[in-house]
Amino acid sequence: MTGEPRKRSQLDTLLAVWSRRKWLAMLAFVIPTAAGLGLITFLPNLYRSTATVLVDRQQVPEAFVRSTVTSALETRLHTISQEVLSRSRLEALINRFDLYVELRKRAALEDVIGRMRGDIRLEIKSAELRGLREATVAFAITYQGNDPATVALVTNTLASFYIDENLKARERQATGTAEFLKVQLSDTKKRLDDQEQRVSSFKRRHLGELPQQMDMNLQTLDRLHAQLRQNADSQTRAAERRQALATQLAEVESFATTYANSPNGPVVTFATPELREANRLAQKKEELAKARSQFHEKYPDVVQLAAEVAELERELAAARARAPKPEATPTTPAPPAAVTSPYVLRLKEALTDVQTEIKVLKGEESHLRESTALYQGRVENVPRREQEFKELSRDYESTRELYSSLLKRYEEAQLAESMEQRQKGEQFRILDPAVPNSQPAAPNRPRLLMVILAGALGLAIGSVMLIERIDTSFHEIDDLRSFSNVPVLVSIPRIVTRTDVHRRWWQVPLKAGGVVIALVAIVATTYVAANGNERLVLLLARLAS
Numbered sequence: 001m002t003g004e005p006r007k008r009s010q011l012d013t014l015l016a017v018w019s020r021r022k023w024l025a026m027l028a029f030v031i032p033t034a035a036g037l038g039l040i041t042f043l044p045n046l047y048r049s050t051a052t053v054l055v056d057r058q059q060v061p062e063a064f065v066r067s068t069v070t071s072a073l074e075t076r077l078h079t080i081s082q083e084v085l086s087r088s089r090l091e092a093l094i095n096r097f098d099l100y101v102e103l104r105k106r107a108a109l110e111d112v113i114g115r116m117r118g119d120i121r122l123e124i125k126s127a128e129l130r131g132l133r134e135a136t137v138a139f140a141i142t143y144q145g146n147d148p149a150t151v152a153l154v155t156n157t158l159a160s161f162y163i164d165e166n167l168k169a170r171e172r173q174a175t176g177t178a179e180f181l182k183v184q185l186s187d188t189k190k191r192l193d194d195q196e197q198r199v200s201s202f203k204r205r206h207l208g209e210l211p212q213q214m215d216m217n218l219q220t221l222d223r224l225h226a227q228l229r230q231n232a233d234s235q236t237r238a239a240e241r242r243q244a245l246a247t248q249l250a251e252v253e254s255f256a257t258t259y260a261n262s263p264n265g266p267v268v269t270f271a272t273p274e275l276r277e278a279n280r281l282a283q284k285k286e287e288l289a290k291a292r293s294q295f296h297e298k299y300p301d302v303v304q305l306a307a308e309v310a311e312l313e314r315e316l317a318a319a320r321a322r323a324p325k326p327e328a329t330p331t332t333p334a335p336p337a338a339v340t341s342p343y344v345l346r347l348k349e350a351l352t353d354v355q356t357e358i359k360v361l362k363g364e365e366s367h368l369r370e371s372t373a374l375y376q377g378r379v380e381n382v383p384r385r386e387q388e389f390k391e392l393s394r395d396y397e398s399t400r401e402l403y404s405s406l407l408k409r410y411e412e413a414q415l416a417e418s419m420e421q422r423q424k425g426e427q428f429r430i431l432d433p434a435v436p437n438s439q440p441a442a443p444n445r446p447r448l449l450m451v452i453l454a455g456a457l458g459l460a461i462g463s464v465m466l467i468e469r470i471d472t473s474f475h476e477i478d479d480l481r482s483f484s485n486v487p488v489l490v491s492i493p494r495i496v497t498r499t500d501v502h503r504r505w506w507q508v509p510l511k512a513g514g515v516v517i518a519l520v521a522i523v524a525t526t527y528v529a530a531n532g533n534e535r536l537v538l539l540l541a542r543l544a545s
Helices: 010-042 075-084 088-098 101-106 108-119 146-206 211-252 271-295 300-321 340-421 445-470 477-483 498-530 534-544
Strands: 049-056 119-127 134-145 428-432
Touching: 010 445, 010 498, 075 119, 075 134, 101 108, 108 119, 108 146, 108 428, 134 428, 134 477, 146 340, 146 428, 146 534, 271 300, 271 340, 271 477, 271 498
Parallel strands: none
Antiparallel strands: 049 134, 049 428, 119 134
């Protein structure tokens, strides 16, 4: 039988392919679908709860109290996370809420703790402020598990951990800052006291030679020079008076008036040497008495005057011993002793006063010269003392400024510490506590089902297309005619015998039984793989997303 190959529609081709490959397509679709449905059915539910924590800013304005906690909030949150997610803290939570019971039976504790760290997630919520970078205003803590009530409790417990750790961290940092400044302040105070002692000792040791006393020293020097000039003038005038009095006294003492008991009246006689010695002795005794009233016994002038008085007393005693004694008769009375004139006594007193004045002026001159030399030395030493004082004061001033700065910072740190202890600083507050969620967060079964059906359908179509491409046999006479130019003479249809019919009837139950057994095996395998496998849930959730 010959003829040109007739054209077949696309639908006829697809129906022919379906007729030949329907069992392959159904197997390629049913087996993945059954496996997927088994996974969806037997996968455990994971519930997720979230607690939102609000960041309350410092309640006391920073213009009044400046906080010593200056680290960025994000940095502090990550630091607190390391503390909250530590091994000891998570192990206590696992034991407290009896978490991961099945996992703890077949895995090490470190793996269980790592699994819990993976189930905890911290999400920072920021807001962009005008003129500033983004500022953290809140953060969310999320935890997932297989029991919704337990998950909510664990989430709220984690949120309370963040709140407590933030308070402890801020208080610890404020207290540490205050203690550090206190130690530094104490050390600086000791150094300042030592330098103050050195400055005070320097001022006491060089009193009068300090730079700030320069003007006073110069004024004192001018006053001392003026007093020296005045003292010199006074000494000159006193020496002139002493010379005049001494001349007058020498003239008067060459004469003396004595009276004798005679009928003719008084008789004028010359004064004896013994009388002159007695007058000198009286004058020296007056000078000695004045000197003793002003100076002590070992003063040179006092010692000299005492020696002169003793010498005059010895000379007067010797003169009286040598003088002849007058003979007295009953009819002739003894002549009276010579009497010193009042004028002579006044001259002697004036001369004594002048000599005392001169001596006082000389002592005053000596004292003035000593004071002048002292102040002159002070003025000359001022430049050297000024340099020494500058070197000493430089360290003192810098230490005092450091002490003042540390004292101010310490007082601010104490205020900040008190503010943190009273919980008036930056705080975390639970805005939305975690509540049990009735809907599981994973797995997303509708989405997974759609993915599985799409994948199974694609696998079936791909399998059929692959087999059709690999199969090189001719299924229709038209295929042969289109393949070769040799004319087809005859086509023999498939001859179905009774044996073929019986065989087909036996193959149908066998194939159906094989399919059922395969499906049961697939379901059992998926049950073993999916039952309680939370990691597979997380993996599928990531793939589905």
